[in-house]
Amino acid sequence: MNIVWLRRDLRLDDQPALAATAGRGTVVPVFVHAPEEEGEWAPGAAAQDWLGRSLAALADELTKRGSRLILRRGPSAKSLIELARESGAGAVFWNRLPEPAAAARDAAVEAELRAVGIEVQTFQAALLHEPDEPRTGQGGPYRVFTPYWRALERMGGPDEPLAEPAALPAPKRWPRSLKLGELGLKKRDGVDEHWQPGEAGARSRLAAFLEDALADYAEGRERPDRDGTSRLSPHLHWGEISARRLWHEVRRREDLSPRPGLTQGAEAYLRQLAWREFAHHLLAAYPATPTEPLRAQFARLEWQDDPGALAAWRAGRTGFPLVDAGMRQLAATGWMHNRVRMVAASLLVKDLLVPWTEGARWFWETLVDADLANNTLGWQWVAGCGADAAPFFRIFNPVLQGRKFDPAGDYVRRWLPELAGLTARWIHAPWEAPAAELTRAGVRLGENYPKPLVDRRAAQRRALAAYQRMKE
Numbered sequence: 001m002n003i004v005w006l007r008r009d010l011r012l013d014d015q016p017a018l019a020a021t022a023g024r025g026t027v028v029p030v031f032v033h034a035p036e037e038e039g040e041w042a043p044g045a046a047a048q049d050w051l052g053r054s055l056a057a058l059a060d061e062l063t064k065r066g067s068r069l070i071l072r073r074g075p076s077a078k079s080l081i082e083l084a085r086e087s088g089a090g091a092v093f094w095n096r097l098p099e100p101a102a103a104a105r106d107a108a109v110e111a112e113l114r115a116v117g118i119e120v121q122t123f124q125a126a127l128l129h130e131p132d133e134p135r136t137g138q139g140g141p142y143r144v145f146t147p148y149w150r151a152l153e154r155m156g157g158p159d160e161p162l163a164e165p166a167a168l169p170a171p172k173r174w175p176r177s178l179k180l181g182e183l184g185l186k187k188r189d190g191v192d193e194h195w196q197p198g199e200a201g202a203r204s205r206l207a208a209f210l211e212d213a214l215a216d217y218a219e220g221r222e223r224p225d226r227d228g229t230s231r232l233s234p235h236l237h238w239g240e241i242s243a244r245r246l247w248h249e250v251r252r253r254e255d256l257s258p259r260p261g262l263t264q265g266a267e268a269y270l271r272q273l274a275w276r277e278f279a280h281h282l283l284a285a286y287p288a289t290p291t292e293p294l295r296a297q298f299a300r301l302e303w304q305d306d307p308g309a310l311a312a313w314r315a316g317r318t319g320f321p322l323v324d325a326g327m328r329q330l331a332a333t334g335w336m337h338n339r340v341r342m343v344a345a346s347l348l349v350k351d352l353l354v355p356w357t358e359g360a361r362w363f364w365e366t367l368v369d370a371d372l373a374n375n376t377l378g379w380q381w382v383a384g385c386g387a388d389a390a391p392f393f394r395i396f397n398p399v400l401q402g403r404k405f406d407p408a409g410d411y412v413r414r415w416l417p418e419l420a421g422l423t424a425r426w427i428h429a430p431w432e433a434p435a436a437e438l439t440r441a442g443v444r445l446g447e448n449y450p451k452p453l454v455d456r457r458a459a460q461r462r463a464l465a466a467y468q469r470m471k472e
């Protein structure tokens with residue numbers, strides 16, 4: 001009898017822990033809800049909603065195969081030991097979590113299980129490779145993406161994904177389980193409407209992406225007004241599809257194409273997957289970075305304590321349409337396009353001089369794909385304080401970014417209906433529009449849509465001065 005402890009690997013395909021139980025008797029899959037063990041990085045509201053739906057989807061799939069998903073509450077070690085005693089299991093299998101704090105928790109759980117004679121086997125399943133691979137010539141972690149990417153390429157592709165187990169032998173008597181509702185996971189509007197959490201949802205997203213968007217991904221990925229990206233991030237975060245499977249599906253599709261060789265779209269996509277790897281590589285090497293800048297001097301930057309600005313940013317009421325559209329997309333769907341994440345983050349951190357950690361926390365609470373490694377990398381990249389980050393003095397201009405990447409204004413129109421009547425010429429800078437144009441479009445600045453929260457020129461001067469003082 002074996003227990004498989006599921007966490008952020010909520011799938012049956014390419015599931016090393018589950019696959020390893022083959023030929024070893026019956027299998028009891030369990031999810032232990034233990035947010036207190038995750039401390040300040042326990043899933044936020046949007047992620048909790050996703051998790052609840054993903055667990056329900058996995059339970060359905062297991063039931064279809066004559067198995068079940070057992071739900072328990074933490075502490076994890078105590079719960080697993082109890083479950084092993086109740087079910088007579090002698091071994092617990094799990095896939096390792098790459099984040100340092102989670103890995104430390106798992107090491108403690110492993111020691112407790114072994115101490116009472118329970119066998120433990122663990123596997124790498126979240127990433128393409130182990131988070132501390134590859135190493136530089138000096139044996140350290142990489143801090144710059146391009147050499148890291150080249151080193152990844154030199155390592156060759158990841159292992160082939162594993163097939164779903166042919167059978168999941170069930171115990172004669174199932175141990176007791178909590179009901180999903182008893183875990184107390186938060187609900188949030190929008191998740192159900194815009195997403196299909198679970199393995200089947202991940203597979204259909206992937207199929208649609210390969211068919212409709214991969215070929216054009218190198219350019220399409222920059223356009224928030226198009227469906228140009230895979231939107232697999234929450235599925236990847238919860239392990240509903242493995243990065244390995246994704247990698248091989250993209251490669252296989254390329255091999256089948258009439259012109260073999262990696263197309264620009266596929267190359268660009270694999271690169272983005274490598275950014276996810278890089279984020280984990282950095283977090284493994286610098287575990288304090290979710291709250292502390294990798295470049296220590298940034299701890300001295302004179303941030304502003306500006307609750308009003310932070311509240312306006314969160315609510316999507318800064319008066320900069322691309323940013324506000326992104327923040328409304330986030331509120332409505334739990335996801336925001338990458339280009340807009342960068343622009344919205346830049347406005348908060350540089351124009352408003354609000355600490356990047358405040359933005360990262362808000363994203364953590366509201367993103368369905370909230371991921372400690374990717375979120376930390378994203379925010380430190382924008383703030384200029386991370387590895388291979390955008391220089392602090394390079395400040396995104398939300399108007400130019402809007403005109404370039406949402407040229408017809410469709411993205412803004414979709415998420416800010418109050419601006420929908422404006423033409424492409426004015427939609428990214430309504431304060432520059434002639435009064436007659438605003439009247440025609442029904443826009444009353446300061447009433448149904450805010451005036452810009454800051455004068456960007458003055459704000460940039462302030463940001464650069466703060467940066468200069470920090471350097472001195």
Ligand code: FAD
Pocket residue numbers: 221229230231232233234236237272273274275276277279336337338339341342345363367369370371372374375376377378379382
């Ligand atoms: P695609 O373009 O289809 O990319 C495929 C996959 O590659 C993604 O699902 C993701 O896993 C990975 N990926 C793509 N871009 C990046 C990137 N820049 N960094 C790391 N991995 C990447 N991503 C998260 O998954 N969780 C977060 O909490 C998160 N927070 C972010 C915060 C900021 C400020 C910024 C600028 C970026 C953040 N990202 C985060 C990265 C990126 O925005 C999302 O991964 C991407 O938008 C997800 O959409 P997609 O699945 O359609 O991406």
